[in-house]
Amino acid sequence: MSRDFYSYDPQDTRDTTPRRPHREHEADVSETRTNRGSGDAPHNGREAPETLDRNVLKPEREDSPRAYYVRDRAYLLRESEIHTLSEVGRFRVVAPPDLAKYGYARDSARMERDIRRLKEQSLLTDKTLETSQRQTLRVLTLTKQGQRLLKKTNRLHEDQAIYHGLVKPREAKHDADLYRLYHKEAARIERAGGRPVRVILDYELKRDLNRxxxxxxxxxxxxDAKELIAEKHRLRVVNGKIPVPDVRIEYETAQRELSRVDLELATSHYRPRGLAAKAKAGFSLYSRPEDASRLRRILNDQDLTAGILAL
Structure with missing residues (x-):
């Protein structure tokens, strides 16, 4: 996620070639591994304060809409609305309460105004789904038009996947929680002097691995062949299989090197063997508060030292 979010002055995109973000570092992602995950973000098992709204939005009165063009259609968008498209597009599914907390410094009213305008321009969908135990969940996703426009703005890392649409409604709650999971870990990275660069979801990792x-x-x-493939994707073989994390964050360290951390959102539905495989793969394990005690017991019973961080 770029620190100079507002430094880009959008022009008439019908007449310009999208600019690719400049890569200052060509080094490969670091191979540093620990038993708490990959990379060198701090993991001491304790809950740490979160960094909110790391991309500080302009005051709403100063955030005037600008024209963006896609296939000769004009879209009038504020910086905060582009920011919302970027947040939703990287994670496919985002819950509005989390977007308000991390993207709008808890200014829900401003967020709702942006959501309404994005929906009116057919760039964003806003759905309420029925989840387990007859509960409902409100989620945001990009439309195909929203995906095209976000690509045109060139706001994200050149290799960042941008998603649209709701693929698996039954997994919407889990997928929406990954946005919150990312911000928990991003705060740790930034406190260590790092900077998140790219988010890779399991869809992308599984696609490339299976190919x-x-x-x-x-x-x-x-x-031996499987070990080589796992190493290529910076993963590990565990019990003859290659576990894939829910989310991988690639980030720049305080030493201006590229590194990564693999994250898994474990739930009460995880079987002991599956949870153990995720821990042995070196993933940083997070869980919802109501699931943490059971998951810690599973790890302790198998003499695994991996901790469970609170979502």
């Missing part, structure tokens, strides 16, 4: 495994053909079950 390379399929290319092995008859050798796809060969242990």
């Amino acid at each position: 390379d495994l399929a290319a092995l053909g008859p050798d796809k079950d060969d242990p």
